[in-house]
Amino acid sequence: MLVNNNAASASRQCALGELGELSRARINLSEFKYRRGAEIYGEAEPADYIYQVANGAVRSYKLLSDGRRQIGAFHLGGDIFGLENGPAHRFTTEAITETTVRLMKRCSLEHVAEADVHVALDLLNMTTSNLEHAENHMLLLGRKTSLERVAAFLLEMDRRLSAANVMALPMCRRDIADYLGLTLETVSRALSHLHGMGILGFIGQTQRQIVLLDRHRLANVNL
Amino acid sequence: MLVNNNAASASRQCALGELGELSRARINLSEFKYRRGAEIYGEAEPADYIYQVANGAVRSYKLLSDGRRQIGAFHLGGDIFGLENGPAHRFTTEAITETTVRLMKRCSLEHVAEADVHVALDLLNMTTSNLEHAENHMLLLGRKTSLERVAAFLLEMDRRLSAANVMALPMCRRDIADYLGLTLETVSRALSHLHGMGILGFIGQTQRQIVLLDRHRLANVNL
DNA sequence: CGGTGGGTTGAGGTATTTCAAGGCTCGTGG
């Protein structure tokens, strides 16, 4: 009942299991609900809890003093976030849509980690997954064209939240842009372009539901 | 004698200590020397060893199929690199200059980590440091101007390798460019610009020795 | 109904890239 593996995230399967494992270690979890746009925690705030998305979606980002924003990751159903080693959070996180999270006190986790090697190794695995994601994202941000970035984003989301071949993006164009290091107009144009190429289709009136028609061509955009 | 803390890296102090700690756990280290440009390991190769820079400098990078390169990190004296959780390396690494590294078998490390919580927590700490660096670098690559990127690079290198107020960069402009997601010409122009602003000076005939004249203005470039 | 929050599209501007030329240093070989 505490850990309700509701499918969704194909990536981070490990993360999914681990909060389960931690909960088995008799640490109590509580749930909390955030309305869309609500801040969960701020950058540099003390990191007292770790979180798991039960339902909804979360963005975590850094800001420059003049408002430029870089989203480091989106957290979808099942994902764990807010896990820190130091004393403070390194990102600000906000609920993208109505989101419910499970949270646990961080100190209890640390005690368990110090006592149990397996928990420590689980934390290492989770951190490594995050690192790997960040490393791939550096390549995207540093060296890929706008079309390649949007294509990579679509493939990532497809992998992580596609149900029945159609993905319902929880985030707006501006979020996508700040994730990909672009402007929202450029993202929109890239999507239109891919649409025009017959690589993807939009469903319904809203432009947030996308179906990938040709994953292979999407993966090799620009070639 | 095995672990010879030769100053240098102010960052990653932890990393410095930890290979020492691991060596105390009676794992034998051997040294190896690479000439400049030599590959230490390739992306996707099996990760059988972990490495520590004894002397010199190393770049680790990813390549796109058409040759675009993104350097994820520079490893300087004392830094540990090549630490993986999965079976394979995620970057290619090359010696930037004549470099000697200490290396140890990875399997022995894993046995120790499974047995000793402290070693596992040390690995977690190192991985977290790497993650934090990558997170900051995503912000740089996604949202900073060329001048801000070069300034950030100089401050990072100043922190990590400045001796007596002058830093001798081991890497060429192209390496810097591929680290910052720019072209070598843009890096060169940014450095000239900072030079013209009186923020930094060049020493000697070579353009690799740099002295920071005004760290505060460098940190607030563009403001 | 009017306002707000997305989203798209066009036109023009600009930061960075691309292309090209030239200079300096250093090692090598005649």
Place this chain on the structure above:
DNA sequence: CCACGAGCCTTGAAATACCTCAACCCACCG
């Protein structure tokens, strides 16, 4: 010893990918 080429760096001019600004559309909602 000098000539030569390779590697590295700088600088200028032209090209371009992406950004900025602006207009417009649509859905939703009080």
